[in-house]
Amino acid sequence: MSYSRRLLYFDAAVVVFVTGVTFAVMVAFDRIDEQSAPAYALLSAAIAVCWMLALSLSRSRDFRLVGVGFDEYRRAFIATCVVYGATAVGAALAQLIVPRSYFVVGLPLGILALIIERNLNRMWLAKRRQKGLYLTKVVVVGEPNDVQYVIDQISRRPGRVEYDIVGAVLPVGDASTSVTGHGNTVPVIGFANAVPSVIARVGATAVIVAGRLDGGSAFVRELGWQLETTSTELVLAPGLTNVAGPRIHWRPVDGLPLMHVEMPHYNGLKHVAKRAMDVVLASLALLVIAPVLAVIALLIKHGDHGPVFFTQKRMGRGGVPFTMIKFRTMCLDAEAKKAELEHLNEGAGAMFKLAHDPRITTVGHRLRHYSLDELPQFINVLRGDMSLVGPRPWPEKDIPTGDRMVIRRLYSKPGITGLWQTAGRSDLDWEESVRLDLFYVENWSITGDVALLCRTAKQLLHPSGAY
Structure with missing residues (x-):
C-alpha cells in the first residue's frame, strides 16, 4: 500500500472521529431537540465529506511533500480552517443557527488530531525508510562539490528523506571514483553525457541535478526530453540555500520562468x-x-x-x-x-x-x-x-x-x-x-x-x- 493511500485512510478516520465527537458534545451540551438532530447529523456528514475533499484539493497528501518539512502540516491546517470557515459563512448567509460546538470543539480538535495523526505516520514512515522501504532510488548529477553538498544534506537525515542515493554522475572527464558526504560514500557511476543509460543500468527512478553544469539550461532541457519516455522524476537542486518553499514563487514571463524569492519579515x-x-x-x-x-x-x-x-x-x-x-x-x-x-x-x-x-x-x-x-x-x-x-x-x-x-x-x-x-x-x-x-x-x-x-x-x- 502506498504511503499516500495510508494517509487517506488515517485522515478519514480522524475526520470521522472529530465530527462524531463534535456531534456528541453538541447533543450533550447544546441541547438540540429531536426534530433538529437529523439536520445537524446531516450537516456533520457534509462537513466530513467537504473536509476530506479539502485535504485532497490542497494536496496535503502529495508524495512530493509528505513525510518531511512543514508544508504538509500547513496545507492540512489551511484545509481544515477553510471548511469550518465556509461553514460559518454559509450559515450566516442562510441565516441559520449553527451550534457553537462545531467551532469550539470541532475546529481545534480537528487541527490537533490531524497534526498528531500526520506526525505519528511520519514516525512510522521514518522507521520504514531506515529499513530501506518507501525510498526512491536516485542519482545525483553535477560538479563534485555540488554533488557532495546534496549527498551531505540527504545523508544527515536518515529516515526523513525519501531518496536513496545509488550513484553520482559527474562531468565528462572527471577522474573521481566516488563522492563522500556526511560519512556516506557514493560511487561515481557515469558521466553527464549519458545520464539516461546510467539511470537504466542502476534502476533509479529520480535524477537530482545539483548546481550548474556545462550546457546550463540547455543540458537540463535536453535531459528532460530524454526522460519523458520513462517514469523517472527530474529534480533540480539550485544553489539557493536557506530559502524555504513558501518564500519561493514562480512567475512565467513570455516563456521565461522567473523565480521570485520573498524577503524574510521580522515584524508584523x-x-x-x-x-x-x-x-x-x-x-x-x-x-x-x-x-x-x-x-x-x-x-x-x-x-x-x-x-x-x-x-x-x-x-x-x-x-x-x-x-x-x-x-x-x-x-x-x-x-x-x-x-x-x-x-x-x-x-x-x-x-x-x-x-x-x-x-x-x-x-x-x-x-x-x-x-x-x-x-x-x-x-x-x-x-x-x-x-x-x-x-x-x-x-x-x-x-x-x-x-x-x-x-x-x-x-x-x-x-x-x-x-x-x-x-x-x-x-x-x-x-x-x-x-x-x-x-x-x-x-x-x-x-x-x-x-x-x-x-x-x-x-x-x-x-x-x-x-
Whole structure:
C-alpha cells in the first residue's frame, strides 16, 4: 500500500472521529431537540465529506511533500480552517443557527488530531525508510562539490528523506571514483553525457541535478526530453540555500520562468500571532507542570543544598542580553572547574560541551537527558525574552564577532526548542548548527512552529545529543 493511500485512510478516520465527537458534545451540551438532530447529523456528514475533499484539493497528501518539512502540516491546517470557515459563512448567509460546538470543539480538535495523526505516520514512515522501504532510488548529477553538498544534506537525515542515493554522475572527464558526504560514500557511476543509460543500468527512478553544469539550461532541457519516455522524476537542486518553499514563487514571463524569492519579515501581524501563541501555551504549560517543577526543585535542593536555579546572561533578539533561567544541573563550583576541562571540549564551534562532564550532578544527568532542566524557560517566554520555538540562546561570550550568519540569528527571539534541538543538538557540527538556526529565522511559520513542538515531544521520549 502506498504511503499516500495510508494517509487517506488515517485522515478519514480522524475526520470521522472529530465530527462524531463534535456531534456528541453538541447533543450533550447544546441541547438540540429531536426534530433538529437529523439536520445537524446531516450537516456533520457534509462537513466530513467537504473536509476530506479539502485535504485532497490542497494536496496535503502529495508524495512530493509528505513525510518531511512543514508544508504538509500547513496545507492540512489551511484545509481544515477553510471548511469550518465556509461553514460559518454559509450559515450566516442562510441565516441559520449553527451550534457553537462545531467551532469550539470541532475546529481545534480537528487541527490537533490531524497534526498528531500526520506526525505519528511520519514516525512510522521514518522507521520504514531506515529499513530501506518507501525510498526512491536516485542519482545525483553535477560538479563534485555540488554533488557532495546534496549527498551531505540527504545523508544527515536518515529516515526523513525519501531518496536513496545509488550513484553520482559527474562531468565528462572527471577522474573521481566516488563522492563522500556526511560519512556516506557514493560511487561515481557515469558521466553527464549519458545520464539516461546510467539511470537504466542502476534502476533509479529520480535524477537530482545539483548546481550548474556545462550546457546550463540547455543540458537540463535536453535531459528532460530524454526522460519523458520513462517514469523517472527530474529534480533540480539550485544553489539557493536557506530559502524555504513558501518564500519561493514562480512567475512565467513570455516563456521565461522567473523565480521570485520573498524577503524574510521580522515584524508584523505574524509575529503578533506567534507572541500570542507563546503566552497561551507557556501559561498552560506552567500550570500543568507545576507539580513536576516542585519535585525537581526538591531533588536538586536535597542533592547538595545549593540553589535550585541556574541563571546566565544570554543574547536575545537584536543582541539585547537577558537572564535565562534553568534548573541547576552542575556542582556548585562548576565555573571554577571549567578551565581545567577546556582541552576536552567536544562542543560545536564556540560552544563548550562534554558528553561526560564530571561537573554534572547525579540528578542533573537525568534532567539533561530528558531536557527537564529547560522547563523554567517557560518563565522567560512569559517575560518576552524567549519564544517557544526559535534559534538556541547563546551566551554573549560564545558569539563570534564579525560573522554575519551568526549575527543574523539574533533577528529572532531565541527559543526553548527549534530546528537545532530537534535535529541532533550537540551532535551537530558548528556550521550545521548555525545554518539550521539561520534557516529557521528566515523561513519560520506558525504551522512550522506547531510541527517543531510536536517533534520536540517525540525528542523528549527518545532524546539524542542531549548532554
